[in-house]
Amino acid sequence: MIDDTFPDLIRPTPPRTTPETLTTQNLASIVLAYVSAFPETASRLSSLNDLPVPDAEASAALVALQGRLDALAQIQEDQAGEVAELRVRSARALQRWYEVGVVGSGECWAEWEGRLGDVEREVRRVEVLRGRREREV
Template sequence: MLEYAFCTDKLVPTICHVCTEPHQARSTLSVNSPTILLIRRLSPHIMTLESDAVAGATIELLEARLRRLTYLLTGATDWTGVPTTPEKPTSLDETVSRRLARLESELERLSRSVPAVRDVLQLHTGMPTIHANSSTQTIPYNPILTHTQLDDRSPDLFRTTPPHEIPEGLTTQTLASIVLSYATAFPETASRLTSLNDLPVPDAQSSAALIELQPQLDRLAQKQSEQAAEISELRVRTARVLQRWYDVGLVGSGECWAEWEGRLEDVEREVRRKEVIRQGREEEA
């Protein structure tokens, strides 16, 4: 059982969770006191609230990590910067795991067929400190390594210099040539910034009028979608009417004419038979 005591005019355990320091109980309450019974009744509710808060924070952190992974995999965001949800793969071959497996198989095939790729992978796995000017670490060559494994084995290989730092391995002439290669972009950027500054700002009333038109545009879009659905239904009904006309008007009429033609042939044969009988009787008479 947990022993409670008074500390800073509050009912706290002997190990105070308010001050996060141990305190001596000045007046220990009895187990059957009303205060202890009230605390026992309220403890499950407090624990439930704390559990809900912890679960909500955990879910929020997991959602943030999921959005980050989504951006790393797709690289697509909406206008607010929130990563867009990737579309569901239409088949098993379009999943991320299968795509990564295909990339690894293609990398293995390239490493076997192209010597340059094999040399780069061997350099990446065999010289992890090539840019650190330290001793070379020998690692067994493996043509297929994931990006995380390569970063763990060779953290300094192909290391990019931050934009605010000057590369140590480049001379002054090389740096000057790099800067001068972008000299033509400076006037172009300045002219673009000037043109942006010269752009007139739309009138507030015009912008407000356009914003007021948004509900009307939404209603028109809804009406257009309803008309599109009605037109689609009319097309289906038209197709059914045409099929009915074809079955009844064309096929049925053809069957009716065929039946009439057969009946006429039967009547014609009966008339000819009776004429032959009549002619035979006349000849006998």
């Protein structure tokens, strides 16, 4: 049944021959090295018989969902791209706010402080001149 539908799915394995360069003792040592794995492998293979075969309708329903899953994956990919773009825009907006709002305000305050210093010096100069004039009179 599966072989008829998908002939390339199950390919017969070519018969293997025993390597001629290995002695029987070497081959026996290789087999004995893996002898502890045989019961575990046999247990796992026999446990496959205990697994129930899923209902064909449930499997068909899952296969029918593949189109929706692909569409949802595309939506998720689009959303991930949009989120990445929004992160870049947010970073740019934050940088602009920092440059204009924080640094610009700091420069404005520095300019005002400089102007205020100039005015204070002028006021002191005028007060010193007024004090000298009063002493002279």
